[in-house]
Amino acid sequence: MMAITRSVTVAAGKFASGHLGELTAVIPFELVDAVLHETRRLQRRLRDLPSRVGIYFLLAMCLFPEVGYRLVWDKLTAGLANVPVASPTPKALRDLRRRLGATPVRALFDVLAGPLARPTTPGVSFGPYRTVSFDGCSSQKVPDTERNRAWLGRTSHHGYPTLELMTLVETGTRALLGVVFGPTDEGETSYASRLLHLLRPHMLVLWDKGFDGNAFLAAVSATRAQFLGRLRSNRRTPVLTRLADGSYLSVIGTVRVRVIDAQITVTCADGTCFTGSYRLATSLTDSRRYPAASLTRLYHQRWEHESAYYALRHTIMAGRVLRSGDPNGVKQEMWALLTLYQALRTIMVDAAESVPGTDPDRCGFTIAFQAARDQVVQAAGVGTANYAADGRIGQKLLAGLLPARRQRVSTRKVKSPMSRYSERHDDGRPDVTLAVISLDISIHEPPETQPALPTRSRDDRYVLPTRRRRHRILALLQENPTRLWRPREIAAHFGDITLHTMYRQLSRWADDGLIHKIGPGLYAATAWTSTPLA
Numbered sequence: 001m002m003a004i005t006r007s008v009t010v011a012a013g014k015f016a017s018g019h020l021g022e023l024t025a026v027i028p029f030e031l032v033d034a035v036l037h038e039t040r041r042l043q044r045r046l047r048d049l050p051s052r053v054g055i056y057f058l059l060a061m062c063l064f065p066e067v068g069y070r071l072v073w074d075k076l077t078a079g080l081a082n083v084p085v086a087s088p089t090p091k092a093l094r095d096l097r098r099r100l101g102a103t104p105v106r107a108l109f110d111v112l113a114g115p116l117a118r119p120t121t122p123g124v125s126f127g128p129y130r131t132v133s134f135d136g137c138s139s140q141k142v143p144d145t146e147r148n149r150a151w152l153g154r155t156s157h158h159g160y161p162t163l164e165l166m167t168l169v170e171t172g173t174r175a176l177l178g179v180v181f182g183p184t185d186e187g188e189t190s191y192a193s194r195l196l197h198l199l200r201p202h203m204l205v206l207w208d209k210g211f212d213g214n215a216f217l218a219a220v221s222a223t224r225a226q227f228l229g230r231l232r233s234n235r236r237t238p239v240l241t242r243l244a245d246g247s248y249l250s251v252i253g254t255v256r257v258r259v260i261d262a263q264i265t266v267t268c269a270d271g272t273c274f275t276g277s278y279r280l281a282t283s284l285t286d287s288r289r290y291p292a293a294s295l296t297r298l299y300h301q302r303w304e305h306e307s308a309y310y311a312l313r314h315t316i317m318a319g320r321v322l323r324s325g326d327p328n329g330v331k332q333e334m335w336a337l338l339t340l341y342q343a344l345r346t347i348m349v350d351a352a353e354s355v356p357g358t359d360p361d362r363c364g365f366t367i368a369f370q371a372a373r374d375q376v377v378q379a380a381g382v383g384t385a386n387y388a389a390d391g392r393i394g395q396k397l398l399a400g401l402l403p404a405r406r407q408r409v410s411t412r413k414v415k416s417p418m419s420r421y422s423e424r425h426d427d428g429r430p431d432v433t434l435a436v437i438s439l440d441i442s443i444h445e446p447p448e449t450q451p452a453l454p455t456r457s458r459d460d461r462y463v464l465p466t467r468r469r470r471h472r473i474l475a476l477l478q479e480n481p482t483r484l485w486r487p488r489e490i491a492a493h494f495g496d497i498t499l500h501t502m503y504r505q506l507s508r509w510a511d512d513g514l515i516h517k518i519g520p521g522l523y524a525a526t527a528w529t530s531t532p533l534a
Contacts, residue, residue: 021375079379214253246443
């Protein structure tokens with residue numbers, strides 16, 4: 001037999017139960033008090049449940065989503081032997097939540113949100129750019145109450161109201177830079193537009209299909225951040241200039257882009273072979289500095305965003321429905337969940353960076369999550385200053401580093417018959433996770449031929465060939481193939497064409513394939529430069 005003694009450092013008096021174990025070093029008392037003071041949620045008199053204790057209770061509520069209010073409180077106070085603490089009822093804890101509201105928790109998240117890694121940390125940057133990504137998630141369920149349905153509606157394929165969650169994530173660490181959420185009927189690009197102020201010129205933002213709208217691309221370009229994203233299959237992009245690596249310069253709306261049409265062939269360890277394709281648009285137009293094959297490989301980093309959602313929905317919440325039965329409670333709970341997630345990522349990145357050359361991918365989120373739960377129950381590590389090197393969570397992370405990321409392919413089979421993807425066709429992927437032994441990328445060049453001019457047009461009736469309007473206008477556009485023309489400019493150039501006629505004829509010629517309609521009232525020639533850039 002042996003006796004183990006230990007000392008516990010917590011706040012004094014009625015504040016003792018307000019802690020989050022070792023995570024308190026990431027969310028210290030001073031920060032919580034400052035946020036409460038700024039949002040005017042600080043108690044006017046000292047209660048048995050002070051406001052600071054309420055913030056830590058909200059975070060612990062997300063750390064232990066499987067138990068009720070009272071059991072969450074018991075876990076917060078389990079390590080405080082011989083320390084007099086309050087013994088509130090579930091109703092008192094519910095009233096504490098209502099007194100605080102969502103504002104201080106959101107303010108706390110805003111303080112913690114942002115990139116976590118140094119630019120030199122492995123897997124964080126592509127050249128001079130820090131890679132980030134946009135993506136949405138619409139599968140977080142909330143209780144099926146009348147007030148939640150009035151706010152979110154009811155999703156038909158699983159019966160529960162669900163939130164639309166849009167996040168901007170640092171792909172190398174899966175840290176959250178910004179978050180918005182609300183009803184699912186607003187649209188992903190609308191939500192993503194609210195996060196554009198977080199983009200910086202040193203960032204390269206990745207996204208999936210659906211974010212290539214003209215207005216959204218123009219808004220991203222205005223931030224001076226670079227982008228790389230997939231194009232929808234019905235998006236038509238004119239070939240303006242061919243490049244040496246098989247990509248080409250084009251334009252979407254008013255934004256000059258470079259288009260990469262890539263086919264990827266994957267060979268698995270069991271001999272399975274299948275192909276897929278990426279059609280990408282990027283603002284990185286220098287093909288010598290950023291080859292098409294390198295950008296195609298980089299785009300795979302966008303799927304790191306799914307790891308962030310997996311950690312939120314499955315590792316922390318284990319697929320559970322949120323607790324709150326009204327919109328204000330749902331907002332408060334979501335901001336607490338996101339704050340907890342960001343605090344865990346902070347410890348993971350700091351632990352990885354304490355060992356130079358360690359990729360944050362190798363730190364297991366489940367290890368950090370379970371270690372943090374243990375520390376809360378023991379009330380351990382509350383006063384830890386250097387949690388990356390001396391903290392128990394960091395030690396467990398470094399002791400259980402995952403192997404270096406390897407190439408593998410996973411199935412995307414739809415298991416739920418109620419899923420909206422139940423009609424998805426089999427794409428040839430294997431039914432089990434397999435290692436990839438070879439991955440070949442081929443860049444498809446655009447076709448050489450240009451559309452032939454029709455021999456006759458109703459616009460050319462009773463006009464001599466040398467003076468036909470169609471030939472004059474096409475010749476003007478082909479003099480400078482990269483320029484975008486407006487009908488008003490073309491009409492003013494010739495002087496003998498009314499603006500109404502110009503609009504009508506340009507639209508018809510675009511339908512015939514003689515010219516490209518780039519956006520509302522924007523046209524360009526179909527010709528391209530025949531000599532690739534060196």
